[in-house]
Amino acid sequence: MLERPSFMPIELDLDQLDLPSLVRGGDCVIWSQGPSEPQTLTRALVAQRERIGRFTAFLGSSYAQTFEPSQSDVIDFIGLGAVGHTRKLLESGALKVIPCHLSQFAAMLRTGEFKIDVVLLQVACNAAGDYSYGSVCSYLPDALRNARVVIAEVNADAPWTNCIERLPADRIDYMVKGTKPLIDVLSRPPTAEDIAIARHVAPLIENGATLQVGIGTLPDAILSHLQNHRDLGIHSGILGDGVVGLIESGVVTNATKKRNRGVSVCGGLFGTERLRRFAENSAILRVDPVGYTHDPRVIAEFTAFTTINSAIEIDLFGQVNSEIANGKYVGTIGGQTDFVRGTQLSERGRSIVALPARVSSAGRSRIVARLSSGFVTAARADTDFVVTEFGVAELRGRTVDERARRLIAVAHPDDRDDLSRSWMQNSD
Numbered sequence: 001m002l003e004r005p006s007f008m009p010i011e012l013d014l015d016q017l018d019l020p021s022l023v024r025g026g027d028c029v030i031w032s033q034g035p036s037e038p039q040t041l042t043r044a045l046v047a048q049r050e051r052i053g054r055f056t057a058f059l060g061s062s063y064a065q066t067f068e069p070s071q072s073d074v075i076d077f078i079g080l081g082a083v084g085h086t087r088k089l090l091e092s093g094a095l096k097v098i099p100c101h102l103s104q105f106a107a108m109l110r111t112g113e114f115k116i117d118v119v120l121l122q123v124a125c126n127a128a129g130d131y132s133y134g135s136v137c138s139y140l141p142d143a144l145r146n147a148r149v150v151i152a153e154v155n156a157d158a159p160w161t162n163c164i165e166r167l168p169a170d171r172i173d174y175m176v177k178g179t180k181p182l183i184d185v186l187s188r189p190p191t192a193e194d195i196a197i198a199r200h201v202a203p204l205i206e207n208g209a210t211l212q213v214g215i216g217t218l219p220d221a222i223l224s225h226l227q228n229h230r231d232l233g234i235h236s237g238i239l240g241d242g243v244v245g246l247i248e249s250g251v252v253t254n255a256t257k258k259r260n261r262g263v264s265v266c267g268g269l270f271g272t273e274r275l276r277r278f279a280e281n282s283a284i285l286r287v288d289p290v291g292y293t294h295d296p297r298v299i300a301e302f303t304a305f306t307t308i309n310s311a312i313e314i315d316l317f318g319q320v321n322s323e324i325a326n327g328k329y330v331g332t333i334g335g336q337t338d339f340v341r342g343t344q345l346s347e348r349g350r351s352i353v354a355l356p357a358r359v360s361s362a363g364r365s366r367i368v369a370r371l372s373s374g375f376v377t378a379a380r381a382d383t384d385f386v387v388t389e390f391g392v393a394e395l396r397g398r399t400v401d402e403r404a405r406r407l408i409a410v411a412h413p414d415d416r417d418d419l420s421r422s423w424m425q426n427s428d
């Protein structure tokens with residue numbers, strides 16, 4: 001590869017992209033995640049992997065289906081858990097999990113404790129020739145700090161987004177033009193259970209609260225039931241299309257936030273063209289690094305910070321498992337505990353766990369006497385409210401027995417007797 005001037009990246013055509021001259025055997029490679037996956041670069045990485053020799057790839061959330069278990073012939077896959085297509089790698093045993101809070105992972109990247117050698121980026125470029133992280137910032141600024149090589153893929157469809165940390169051109173070594181369309185993260189229509197849960201959650205959110213909410217059918221249903229709220233704020237890990245309507249209708253104003261007043265903040269946009277176009281050079285929506293979005297010290301400054309998460313199961317103590325189902329790792333610690341910890345430090349903060357009472361209409365209960373996995377993602381003292389389609393269990397400030405009674409009351413009616421018997425037997 002050519003030497004570059006210190007202030008600008010070298011632009012390459014795809015046929016000039018010889019990754020084995022940049023990625024070495026033994027390297028750790030990381031890239032933009034989710035809808036910002038630089039597919040032109042990651043597909044080239046897969047195609048040229050045998051010439052590189054064995055290396056490590058850190059996977060975040062992935063929806064592009066670029067990576068397959070068979071590629072572990074050369075690639076050692078590691079990550080924080082399973083989101084999107086990475087579940088296929090996890091189920092096959094090809095992906096090894098690092099149990100780690102997202103904020104902790106960002107800190108390890110920042111200090112170099114977790115060593116990254118090569119960063120692959122998907123970026124947006126504006127008319128002035130400046131670069132933006134586009135749809136997803138997350139841990140990328142921290143990964144860039146100590147990387148040996150940074151390769152960027154400019155995608156014309158990537159939204160130009162504002163960020164607390166700019167992306168300097170002199171940090172990019174090589175650049176190619178992206179040839180793949182951006183990935184849409186779609187949400188299915190809500191179920192009757194989703195709607196019932198959303199109706200129970202909405203009254204728990206006070207006017208002027210700052211929200212963290214994820215993506216998917218249930219979060220979208222909850223957002224759709226907040227149309228009568230006022231002056232809500234957003235400080236979240238990721239956002240989907242559902243937040244756009246609340247901003248446009250004036251429900252989300254961020255007017256009461258002590259930080260970033262008037263601006264919704266997230267680490268990534270996991271939605272469709274509607275969300276990306278809304279975010280384009282927006283002065284009221286910012287895409288920031290996870291070291292900021294997930295910092296409990298930052299979250300603690302918001303009054304009435306309200307975090308809304310789901311779970312695989314929750315036991316009668318209020319302990320939450322968001323990682324293991326049927327003995328298989330299917331989730332991730334991610335940022336859930338970061339936000340919950342910040343909530344506990346926030347004045348009038350609330351931690352809400354919202355989930356259907358059963359896996360399916362005839363499936364097993366998701367409120368259980370004991371966590372089937374033994375894995376605790378969120379501690380019992382950090383769970384304030386548990387919401388199912390059958391109601392709200394308020395746990396904060398309640399005794400152990402009262403917490404169990406309240407959780408049993410929001411379980412599926414056909415599961416309540418078994419849960420009561422199990423509780424009585426185990427508490428004797």
